[in-house]
Amino acid sequence: MSQQKQSHPDANLHPEATGLAKETVEVAHASEEPLKLYAGWFCPFVQRSWLVLEEKKIPYQYIEVNPYHKPDSLMRLNPRGLVPTLQYEGKPLYESTVLCEFLEDAYPDHAPHLLPKDPYDRARTRIWTDFVTSRVIPSFHRFLQWQPMDDNEGLENARQEFLGFLKEFTSEMDAGGPFFMGSEPSLIDFVIAPWAVRLWVFDHYKGGLGVPEEGQGGEDEEVWKRWRKWLSAIQNRESVKATTSETEHYLPIYQRYADNVAQSELAKATRSGRGVP
Template sequence: MPPPDADLHPEATGLARKLVNEHSEPQPLKLYAGWFCPFVQRVWAALEEKGIPYQYIEVNPYHKPRSLLDLNPRGLVPTLQYDNKPLYESTVVCEFLEDAYPNHGLRLLPEDPYVRARMRIWTDFVTTRILPSFHRFLQFQPGNSSIDTVRSEFLDTLKQFADAMDEQGPYFLGTEPSLVDIVLAPWAVRLWVFDHYKGGLGMPEEDRAGSAKGSWPRWRKWLAAIESRRSIKETTSEMEHYLPIYQRYADDTAQSELAKATRAGKGVP
């Protein structure tokens, strides 16, 4: 029997629907995607930012069709097919897009080796620290520990991220976005889940009363820039179709690899 997670709206909606329609023609570069998936949104936004021609192919990774398993034995989206060869793991795929298409659109990786390495530290921080604590908070059930603990652990990861940003911004490294912004953006635009299911995100208004500086004003400046980015808006579907999916996480009944990893106290699959 397919897991409950397999029961999803079958296709992208809203602005994302329009983008899917524009990318339905066969191309040498194919993105096997799920419209709802934040890891997919990383790669999808990177493709859009760089203006790389691609074909969008919707698959349900909880049904794991043969077409997906043949390319990626783990059966996860995003999976890329490039010149008939498979690639997966969203961050690796984004880096690959920069390497393979260096002269297209936005530069995802800074040229300076030090800045590039530092950006990778924070890209890794997103996946190994922010995302697991996002999910511990989202999947929290009364009786385990206290929701205040998981909430403040999550906020602390966001604060560390904000504190590492360029002071002016608005993006992490400064005036232009880069990979580190794109890897967090899909979760940043899903923060509504905490208001909807967990009694609020609980982010302080400001660090110090009246201060324009500090972590949270900087976080909000970053978030506003991310939320208004075309590549993020146009890869986001209508809210109503995310609700049943996130309800399963909020109830901790989801059976996805990510949900199971969170329950087992592990990192992102």
Template structure:
């Protein structure tokens, strides 16, 4: 889950994401409070789109968080939802909740088999890829950037060993894929600024990343790249004041 970034960000989704937002303005029993820029938001958004669950999209203003939103999530973090008048938050919890609350909407992204279901949970709560990516983005000194890049490549190699096909489980798209997809579509940031290449992560990871970034639900929840520049520029300069940035800076787990 992510806090709202600093100031001067673009105020709304653009590109394909804007088209998706426009289709989800009618009132629904599920209200999705989101920030178009946020990779944690995109996890839940991909799940909603992947499974064609009806929802109403509401963009959260970064600097004028309404009292109603803060009542939903006092931390002021997105994503958050209201479901039948009740509030929930945390991106991966929301993804699982959608499986339980809308079981008839297909495809299900958690397998029905208990073992495989638990196995998916182990891998979608992956603590190597996301923190390492954030550390790499925020690292300023050359030695710290090198160490963070090595850490990320090691994490991607370990993850890649478990990929069974076009998607993590094979032919079946699952919450493991949902969890990492937003960082794959943003890896151009570390390619352009921190020396990362998908080739260095191995052929399996490269093919997997290319497959994920072209999936329809991923494309439909992406804004135009140029509007991410101000946000990630602050992370690249280690000036961001989001809760995620503060946690990385302090050596804590990302909230």
């Protein structure tokens, strides 16, 4: 069993957070706290809940685990063996979007409040959170994992499908912004932010993301303008910077996705046409 664990082909990754994320982990969140985040520094699902913790300044202890080694400490809490996993007063919780809402509910005194008070707006948050998980992320991975690279038509279809979802998402944004719901960020911004700040992978591995340059968007010019405004606000958010590691350490991980050889649950789900694990 332990031999099998050691041999996971994706397990050989940089062991810890780097850059600004290293400071976050080592300076501010290394000491014992009742709330523990079992995390992988590289994981966008982790980053969702990590962003909420950082935004709301909730005290937490960051515990780095390699989810491809699936240590017993993780398996005991989460039989799915996935990060993020939370331990709250000794009890386990998992699934990134559930964790985001839980943190909002469990720490009502911590501003900013990321779920709108109005029931209709709360429901809209959930519609577009579901859209990110059920459409944007699978499409991101179909595009990223697209092979063979000389099948230009297939690659272009994957690119256009992904861009279509980004446009659909953007069309729902508040007109002024810069955030999805308006001048202040809310949960919907943070459930998609980790993938938004990883869009460089398409320039690096797949010949470009394909979002038109300013003034080149034709009939979609307005929607791409709004997208750029949102993206810039997200990229400049302190919590986003504080949970991002150095690009060079993401490269070997994303190379395996781009070559379509990664064996993570997400990579396998993408290959077999299933959704997010």
